[in-house]
Amino acid sequence: MINMDSLLTDYVLFDLETTGLSTENDQVVEISALKVTGGEVTEEFSTLVNPGMHIPYQASCINGITDDMVKDAPDMEQALKDFISFIGNSVLIGHNIKRFDLGFIRRDAVRFFGKQIKNDYIDTLPLSRRYLPDMPSHSLGALAEHYDVSYEGAHRALADCHINKQVYDCLKQEIENPSDSAKQVKTCPLCGNVMKKRNGKYGEFWGCASFPDCRFTSDCR
Numbered sequence: 001m002i003n004m005d006s007l008l009t010d011y012v013l014f015d016l017e018t019t020g021l022s023t024e025n026d027q028v029v030e031i032s033a034l035k036v037t038g039g040e041v042t043e044e045f046s047t048l049v050n051p052g053m054h055i056p057y058q059a060s061c062i063n064g065i066t067d068d069m070v071k072d073a074p075d076m077e078q079a080l081k082d083f084i085s086f087i088g089n090s091v092l093i094g095h096n097i098k099r100f101d102l103g104f105i106r107r108d109a110v111r112f113f114g115k116q117i118k119n120d121y122i123d124t125l126p127l128s129r130r131y132l133p134d135m136p137s138h139s140l141g142a143l144a145e146h147y148d149v150s151y152e153g154a155h156r157a158l159a160d161c162h163i164n165k166q167v168y169d170c171l172k173q174e175i176e177n178p179s180d181s182a183k184q185v186k187t188c189p190l191c192g193n194v195m196k197k198r199n200g201k202y203g204e205f206w207g208c209a210s211f212p213d214c215r216f217t218s219d220c221r
């Protein structure tokens, strides 16, 4: 991840809908993206994707995408090819993309094209944890509510992109003018995520919120 404090105005913001939460077994059913230039949306990309498998009922309940809707849609190989050409070398932005969306994109880029996706990226989830430490939830919905951004149409990829774009614009202002509680947040020197106070066998310590991906700890002094 690139330095989260850099205030980008040119980037591609993207979001996926999937058949479920597993970056091993689940498949993509929708890809949407916004090209942002000078802070303004200049181009949209959006396609349903035929996942080659039944979309579980629980997934359809969240995103409203059904087997019938994707039966004539391009497969992931085609959709991903178009997406990769849309993003070019842009910095990618999205919510929880580090753990979730990028996992699917990287997996399928290797699977279909033997290609690594090496674009820099900014994940607005750790950004929110870092700059809004008092929020009980850092979901996109909670952030939209916090910033009074309309959440209409949420859970379809393109609508989520537009919500995320507005949330990112608001987060940039937090970065420029951090609140008192944000100033007191401790960040991990290895990965930049926030540190959380935890209780261990030998008392309290600070642990990186990216655990188990990052195992940095420090003692509580």
Ligand SMILES: [Zn+2]
Residues within 6 Å of the ligand: 188, 189, 190, 191, 192, 193, 208, 209, 210, 214, 215, 216
């Ligand atoms: Zn860390």
